[in-house]
Amino acid sequence: MKNQNGLALFNAMKEEAKSLGIDVTGMKKAEIEAAIVAKQEEFVTQNTDDVDPQTDDVVINITNEGVIKSTRPGRPVNLDSVRQKTLAEKQKLREEGLLRRGRPAVENSARQQRMQARAEKLAAGIQVKPGRPKAVKIEVVS
Numbered sequence: 001m002k003n004q005n006g007l008a009l010f011n012a013m014k015e016e017a018k019s020l021g022i023d024v025t026g027m028k029k030a031e032i033e034a035a036i037v038a039k040q041e042e043f044v045t046q047n048t049d050d051v052d053p054q055t056d057d058v059v060i061n062i063t064n065e066g067v068i069k070s071t072r073p074g075r076p077v078n079l080d081s082v083r084q085k086t087l088a089e090k091q092k093l094r095e096e097g098l099l100r101r102g103r104p105a106v107e108n109s110a111r112q113q114r115m116q117a118r119a120e121k122l123a124a125g126i127q128v129k130p131g132r133p134k135a136v137k138i139e140v141v142s
Contacts, residue, residue, distance in 0.1 A: 010029055017024045017032050020039045024032055077084060093099035105112060121128050 014024050022035045
């Protein structure tokens, strides 16, 4: 009930309970629902013979039909905005595998060639040491 739709449903339930004569102060949603059901069952058992036409059709129907629940709280999303359209297009391309995150790799760059050579050496069983090779130090004797 953190969003407005849940609060609206909760308030509608409270109004229905008040119309049945139930005091809802300090009650939670589940308690209000149980009290409404109990009140309706009590009403049905008491008034089986003498039916009052004004209260005969009292039915509580609290559903989520027509209510769009937001996945995030806050400002509603305008689906016709330019940003939402571009996001939808990007999502469609991601699902098709045509768009990926990050910068695309250049196929014949020096780094790609080094990575490919290293992968070939590993596949051939040649031991590849990680890191930069050690430089040979030249000693000058004077």
